[in-house]
Amino acid sequence: MRKHFKYIFLVLLLGLGVSSCDEYLDINDDPNRLTEVSLASLTPTIQLYLADAQYNVSYTAAQATQQTGSYFGYFEDFTLGGAWTILYLRAMSNANILATQAAAEGADHYQGIALAMQAFGLAMITDTWEDAPWSQAFKGSEVLQPTYEAQSELYKTITSLLDQAETLLNSTVDCETAGNCIKPASDLIYG
Known part of the structure; x- marks a missing residue:
């Protein structure tokens, strides 16, 4: 019986040793996961999310202002949590x-588009919830609970973002040498 325990213990120890290897056939590497995303791929994704958020905010406002719903007994649960997310x-x-990424690559037009979309999103946020986090909002794990900024400050930030976006969008870039100009396919609306 003791002999069997030794063999079982050896098999378990061997199994543990094989399963604990860090580089065992690189099975934890996901070949389908992107490590970098192109500027042209990010742009329509952001446009889609902003449109989705605009729909959620508008839908919630429409539900909140329905007065005939209470007369006919028709109610639907709704929340603005989805739009916030x-x-x-x-x-x-x-x-x-x-x-x-656009600033790092010197892609002024993409950076201008990003700032304009940030301004639009921030306007939607502050129009819906008033005070909201901004300057500490995208710090990742460095700031887990960003401070809320006053709506008046957020409107100043929106104006500043739009001014910066206008400057960047008006910049002249030689597309032949830069290689990072806006491609029509990256515009979800007009592309």
Whole structure:
């Protein structure tokens, strides 16, 4: 019986040793996961998320202002939590990535588009919820509870973002040498 325990223990020890290897056939590498996203791919994604958030905010406002619903007994649960998630976790965080990546690549037009979309998203946020996080919002794990900024300050930020976007969009870039000009396919609306 003791002999069997030794063999069982050896098999378990061997199994543990094989399963604990860090580089065992590189099975934890996901070949389908992107490590970098192109500027042209981020732009329509952000546009889609902003449109989705606009729909959610408008739908919620429409539900809140329905007066015939109470007369006919028709009520539907709704919340603005979905719009908050879409705006902050999807649209605005991707717009922040687009702005940062475009600035690093010297793609002025894409950076201008990113800033304009950030301004639009921030306007939607402050029009819906008034005070909201902005300057500390996209710091990742560095700031887990960003401070809320006053709506008046957010409107100043929106104006500043639009001024910067206008300057960047009006810049002249030689597309032949830069190689990072806006491609029509990256525009979800007019492309």
